Amino acid sequence: MIAYAMSQPADMGMDTALRLSDQCALRHSAFVEQLYATQPQAVAAEEAYIEDVIMPRLDTCNERYGMLTDTERSAIQRWDDAVRLVNDQPGVRPGDPSYAGCAYEAMFLAP
Helix, strand or coil: CCEEEEEEECCCCCCHHHHHHHHHHHHHCCCHHHHHHHCCCHHHHHHHHHHHHHHHHHHHHHHHHHCCCCCCHHHHHHHHHHHHHHHHHHCCCCCCHHHHHHHHHHHHHHC
């Protein structure tokens, strides 16, 4: 997973900073990143990471919050479900004392 960090001048609004960041990525790296991310070796590595690292973390969240683990769904389907859960909870942060906060932390923070 490719991750970036950026800072912005104190006098620049968040919307402007995000727009500049998006323009920069589109101009300088988006196509190369897409090519990299969709090559078979990268897809297989991502799927293995989700299966081997993320799913056990999500299972821990399920146990902690009394949620059932749907073993009929693939790891990728469960990943998609968790992403939707987090996206449907505006303002949730990794580690928040909620199922969505636990899932967010499980999916996006390094071990």
